[in-house]
Amino acid sequence: MTQNNLIVLLTDFGLSDPYVGVMKGVIKNINPGVDIVDLTHEIRHQSITEAAFCLMTSYKYFPQKSIFVCVVDPGVGSERKIILISTDKYYFLAPDNGLVSWAIENEPVQKIIWVKNSKYFLKPVSSTFHGRDIFAPAAAHLSLGLKPDLLGEEIKDIVRIPFPKPVSKDNVVTGEIIFVDHFGNLVTNISRDITGRTQASKVSLNGKTMDIKDSYQSVCAGKPLAVIGSSGYLEVSVRNGDASRYFSSKEGTKVELKVS
Amino acid sequence: MTQNNLIVLLTDFGLSDPYVGVMKGVIKNINPGVDIVDLTHEIRHQSITEAAFCLMTSYKYFPQKSIFVCVVDPGVGSERKIILISTDKYYFLAPDNGLVSWAIENEPVQKIIWVKNSKYFLKPVSSTFHGRDIFAPAAAHLSLGLKPDLLGEEIKDIVRIPFPKPVSKDNVVTGEIIFVDHFGNLVTNISRDITGRTQASKVSLNGKTMDIKDSYQSVCAGKPLAVIGSSGYLEVSVRNGDASRYFSSKEGTKVELKVS
Amino acid sequence: MTQNNLIVLLTDFGLSDPYVGVMKGVIKNINPGVDIVDLTHEIRHQSITEAAFCLMTSYKYFPQKSIFVCVVDPGVGSERKIILISTDKYYFLAPDNGLVSWAIENEPVQKIIWVKNSKYFLKPVSSTFHGRDIFAPAAAHLSLGLKPDLLGEEIKDIVRIPFPKPVSKDNVVTGEIIFVDHFGNLVTNISRDITGRTQASKVSLNGKTMDIKDSYQSVCAGKPLAVIGSSGYLEVSVRNGDASRYFSSKEGTKVELKVS
Numbered sequence: 201m202t203q204n205n206l207i208v209l210l211t212d213f214g215l216s217d218p219y220v221g222v223m224k225g226v227i228k229n230i231n232p233g234v235d236i237v238d239l240t241h242e243i244r245h246q247s248i249t250e251a252a253f254c255l256m257t258s259y260k261y262f263p264q265k266s267i268f269v270c271v272v273d274p275g276v277g278s279e280r281k282i283i284l285i286s287t288d289k290y291y292f293l294a295p296d297n298g299l300v301s302w303a304i305e306n307e308p309v310q311k312i313i314w315v316k317n318s319k320y321f322l323k324p325v326s327s328t329f330h331g332r333d334i335f336a337p338a339a340a341h342l343s344l345g346l347k348p349d350l351l352g353e354e355i356k357d358i359v360r361i362p363f364p365k366p367v368s369k370d371n372v373v374t375g376e377i378i379f380v381d382h383f384g385n386l387v388t389n390i391s392r393d394i395t396g397r398t399q400a401s402k403v404s405l406n407g408k409t410m411d412i413k414d415s416y417q418s419v420c421a422g423k424p425l426a427v428i429g430s431s432g433y434l435e436v437s438v439r440n441g442d443a444s445r446y447f448s449s450k451e452g453t454k455v456e457l458k459v460s
Numbered sequence: 461m462t463q464n465n466l467i468v469l470l471t472d473f474g475l476s477d478p479y480v481g482v483m484k485g486v487i488k489n490i491n492p493g494v495d496i497v498d499l500t501h502e503i504r505h506q507s508i509t510e511a512a513f514c515l516m517t518s519y520k521y522f523p524q525k526s527i528f529v530c531v532v533d534p535g536v537g538s539e540r541k542i543i544l545i546s547t548d549k550y551y552f553l554a555p556d557n558g559l560v561s562w563a564i565e566n567e568p569v570q571k572i573i574w575v576k577n578s579k580y581f582l583k584p585v586s587s588t589f590h591g592r593d594i595f596a597p598a599a600a601h602l603s604l605g606l607k608p609d610l611l612g613e614e615i616k617d618i619v620r621i622p623f624p625k626p627v628s629k630d631n632v633v634t635g636e637i638i639f640v641d642h643f644g645n646l647v648t649n650i651s652r653d654i655t656g657r658t659q660a661s662k663v664s665l666n667g668k669t670m671d672i673k674d675s676y677q678s679v680c681a682g683k684p685l686a687v688i689g690s691s692g693y694l695e696v697s698v699r700n701g702d703a704s705r706y707f708s709s710k711e712g713t714k715v716e717l718k719v720s
Numbered sequence: 721m722t723q724n725n726l727i728v729l730l731t732d733f734g735l736s737d738p739y740v741g742v743m744k745g746v747i748k749n750i751n752p753g754v755d756i757v758d759l760t761h762e763i764r765h766q767s768i769t770e771a772a773f774c775l776m777t778s779y780k781y782f783p784q785k786s787i788f789v790c791v792v793d794p795g796v797g798s799e800r801k802i803i804l805i806s807t808d809k810y811y812f813l814a815p816d817n818g819l820v821s822w823a824i825e826n827e828p829v830q831k832i833i834w835v836k837n838s839k840y841f842l843k844p845v846s847s848t849f850h851g852r853d854i855f856a857p858a859a860a861h862l863s864l865g866l867k868p869d870l871l872g873e874e875i876k877d878i879v880r881i882p883f884p885k886p887v888s889k890d891n892v893v894t895g896e897i898i899f900v901d902h903f904g905n906l907v908t909n910i911s912r913d914i915t916g917r918t919q920a921s922k923v924s925l926n927g928k929t930m931d932i933k934d935s936y937q938s939v940c941a942g943k944p945l946a947v948i949g950s951s952g953y954l955e956v957s958v959r960n961g962d963a964s965r966y967f968s969s970k971e972g973t974k975v976e977l978k979v980s
Contacts, residue, residue, distance in 0.1 A: 206488055206492070208481070208485070210478075213902065214902035215475065215735065215758075215760060215761070215762060216760060216762035216901075216902050217760060217762075217774075217901045217902045218730075218759050218760045218774045218777070218778045219901075219902075220758075220760075221728070221757060221758055221759035221760055221778065222759075222778050222781045224757045224758075225728070225757065225759075225778070225781040225782035225783070225786075226781050228726055228755065228757065228782065228783055229781065229782060229783045232726070232755070232783060235488065235492070237481060237484045237485065237488065238475075238480075238481055238484075239478050239481035239482075239485075240475060240476060240477060240478045240480075240481055241475070242475060242476035242477075245903065246960060254477075254478045257478070258478045258481065258482050258485070261482045261485040261486050261489065261592065262485035262488065262489060263485070263488055263489045263492060266485075274960055275937070276935075276936065277934075277935030277936050277937055278935065278936075278937040326948075326949070326950040327934055327935035327936075327947065327948075328935070328936065328947060328949055328950050328955075328957075329949075329950030332781065332950060333950075381476075381477045381479075382473065382474035382476050382477045382479075383505065414537075414587055415536075415537030415538065415587035415588070416536065416537055416538075416587075416588065417535070417537055417538040427587065427588060428586075428587075429586070429588055429589075430586040430588050430589030430592060430593075435588075440506060440534055466748055466752070468741070468745070470738075475735065495748065495752070497741060497744045497745065497748065498735075498740075498741055498744075499738050499741035499742075499745075500735060500736060500737060500738045500740075500741055501735070502735060502736035502737075514737075514738045517738070518738045518741065518742050518745070521742045521745040521746050521749065521852065522745035522748065522749060523745070523748055523749045523752060526745075641736075641737045641739075642733065642734035642736050642737045642739075643765065674797075674847055675796075675797030675798065675847035675848070676796065676797050676798075676847075676848065677795070677797055677798040687847065687848060688846075688847075689846070689848055689849075690846040690848050690849030690852060690853075695848075697848075700766060700794055
C-alpha cells in the first residue's frame with residue numbers, strides 16, 4: 201500500500217534559486233503522489249535558532265505523520281550527522297545541530313536514526329547540497345512507508361540547544377526577542393505561562409514601557425503594545441505599524457516584564 | 461462524498477515567516493486531499509485596495525467552486541466581521557473590510573454568511589492570527605462540502621469600497637495608478653472600455669505624453685508606452701525597463717487620457 | 721485515460737504579483753488533478769541566460785515526462801515563436817529565445833513544435849501575458865495527454881545561445897561567473913570535467929587566489945574557497961559568508977584557473 205505522509209519543508213535556501221524546486225523534483229521523482237508544503241524557506245541565513253523557533257511554534261498545526269524536512273545546515277559537507285527523529289506523531293529530518301531540539305521538548309521521542317544508508321541517497325552525493333542528495337530522497341522514501349530503521353543506525357544522543365529561558369530577579373522577569381516577523385512584530389521568549397503566573401501587566405523595551413493588551417485594537421494606530429502572540433509568546437507590536445523599526449530592536453534585545 | 465474545491469490563498473503575510481505554511485498545515489489537517497494555490501502573499505502590508513484589485517483581476521481564471529481565502533486584515537482581533545460570500549461560481553472568505561467588493565461587482569451574489577460558528581474554529585482563537593484559527597479551518601471544512609449556512613448567520617449588508625472611477629472633463633479622462641507590479645508596470649484604473657469608447661490614443665503621466673500601443677514591441681527598448689494590460693486596464697510601461705522608476709510614480713499618481 | 725505529468729514553472733514573474741497564481745488557476749481549470757512545482761520565479765528580470773542555466777542544472781532531477789513551462793520572455797507580443805520541445809524524457813515549453821538551448825545539449829530532441837494552434841489558448845490572447853493565455857493552457861492540455869503535434873506545426877530550427885565556454889591559453893583557463901545564488905556563492909562556467917582534466921588546484925578572482933577544496937569545512941569560517949558545486953560547476957564561496965560581497969563580484973566577472 202502506498203502511504204502518503206505530508207512532507208513539510210523548512211530551509212534557509214530562499215526562493216530565488218532553483219534549490220527548493222529541485223528538492224521537490226527529487227521528491228516527486230520518488231513519490232509522485234506525495235503532497236509537499238513549504239513552511240518557509242526564508243530562515244535567516246544559517247540561523248539554527250530561528251529555524252528551531254519556527255519549527256517549535258508551527259509543527260503541531262500539521263497532520264499527524266507529517267515529515268518535517270529541515271535544512272538549515274552550516275555544517276553541510278562536514279562530519280555532522282543527519283538525523284531522523286520519530287515522535288509519537290511526527291517525523292523530523294534535520295542536521296544534528298540542535299534545530300529540532302525545541303520542537304521535541306514536549307513530544308515523546310520514539311527513536312532517533314542517524315541517516316547514513318546511502319542506498320537511499322542520490323549519487324554522487326555533493327558536498328554542498330545534501331538537501332537535494334540526502335534529505336529529499338530520504339523524506340520521499342519515508343513518505344512511501346519506508347521503515348526509519350532502514351535509513352541508518354539508531355543513536356541516543358543528539359545535539360541540543362537550550363531554549364533561552366527568561367530570568368526572574370526581584371520583581372522583574374528579563375527575557376529577549378527571539379524572532380522578528382515580516383510585519384516587524386517582536387516575538388519574545390516570555391511565554392503565556394509566565395505572563396499568566398506573574399500577573400504582569402507592563403513590559404519595557406529600550407527604555408519604553410507599554411501595557412499588555414488583549415488585541416491590537418486596544419491602542420490607537422501607530423501606538424505600541426504588548427500582546428500574547430499567536431505562537432503563545434509575548435510579542436511587542438505597533439498597531440498598523442512596524443515595532444522592529446519603532447523600537448530599533450532585533451533578535452537578542454532584552455525585554456523586561458514588571459511583575460505587579 | 462468528499463468534495464475537493466480548490467483553495468486559493470491571498471494575504472499580506474509574506475513568505476518569510478511560517479504563517480502561510482501553518483495555514484496550509486491547518487487546512488491539510490482537516491482535508492488532506494484538498495489542493496491549495498497561492499495567489500500571492502506579498503500584498504502591500506494591510507493594503508485592502510491592492511488585495512481587492514488583485515482579487516478582482518484574477519479570480520475568474522480559477523476553476524468554478526474555488527474558495528478564495530483573503531486575509532488582509534488590519535482589524536484582526538476587533539469586532540469586524542469575517543464573511544463568506546457565495547456567488548454563482550465562487551466562494552470568497554475575507555474580513556468584512558471591502559476586500560471582496562470589486563470582485564463581486566460582476567458576480568451574482570447568492571448569499572453572505574457572517575462566519576461566527578466557533579465549532580469550526582481552532583481553539584483557543586488567538587487575537588492576532590485569525591488566518592490560522594478561523595479562515596483556514598473554515599475554508600477546509602467548506603472544501604469538504606460543509607454548507608455555508610453552518611458557518612454562521614446570513615447577513616445582507618457588507619462593507620463596500622467604491623472602485624476609484626476615472627473622471628471625464630472637457631476632452632480629458634483623469635485616472636490614477638492603482639497597482640504597480642514587480643516589473644514596474646503602472647496599472648491604471650482606466651479600463652479597456654474607456655479607451656475603446658473614447659478612441660483615445662495618448663496618455664500623460666508626470667508631464668510626459670506617450671502613445672497607446674498594441675504591444676511592447678511598438679517602441680524601442682528603454683522607451684515608454686501605454687498598453688492595455690493583461691488585467692484589461694491601461695498600463696504605462698517601459699519596454700524592457702521599469703516604468704515605476706522611469707516616471708518616479710506609484711499608486712495614486714494621476715494619469716490623463718487625451719480624447720481625440 | 722487521464723495523464724498527469726508534473727508541470728514545472730520557471731519564470732521571472734516574482735511572487736509579489738498575482739501572475740504566477742493566475743497561471744496556476746488557468747492550469748487547474750483545465751486539469752484539476754495535475755501537480756505543479758515552482759522551480760523558481762525569481763530569475764533576474766528578462767535574463768534568458770540565467771533561466772537557461774537554472775533549467776540546465778535542474779531539469780534532470782524531475783520525473784520523466786515533466787513539462788517545463790519557462791517564461792522569461794522579453795519578446796512577448798512580438799513575432800517571436802513559442803516552442804514546445806519534446807525530448808526522450810521531457811517537454812520544454814518556452815519562447816524561442818534560446819532559454820532551452822543549454823538544457824537540450826545533452827537531451828536527444830524528438831520533435832520541435834511551433835505552438836500556434838489558438839484552439840488551446842485563452843481568448844482573447846493579451847499582448848503582454850502569454851504565460852496566462854498561451855503557456856499555461858498549452859501545458860495543461862499537454863498534461864492531459866494532448867499530442868504535441870496538435871499544438872502547432874513542426875519546425876527544425878530554433879534560436880540557440882552558445883554556452884559561454886572557458887578559454888584555455890598557456891597554463892590558464894579563463895572562465896566567468898554565470899550565476900550568483902541567494903547565499904552569494906559565485907557559480908562559474910568551469911565544469912568538473914575541466915578541473916578534473918587539468919588537475920588544477922588554484923583559482924583566481926579579482927586578484928585573490930584560493931585553493932579548490934572538497935567542502936566548505938576545509939577552510940575557517942569567513943575564509944574563501946573554491947569548490948565543485950552541486951551543479952557540477954566550480955563555485956567560489958566564503959564559508960558561512962557571502963562570496964558575492966567578499967569579492968564584489970557578479971555575473972560576467974572573469975575567473976582564472978591555474979593549471980599545475
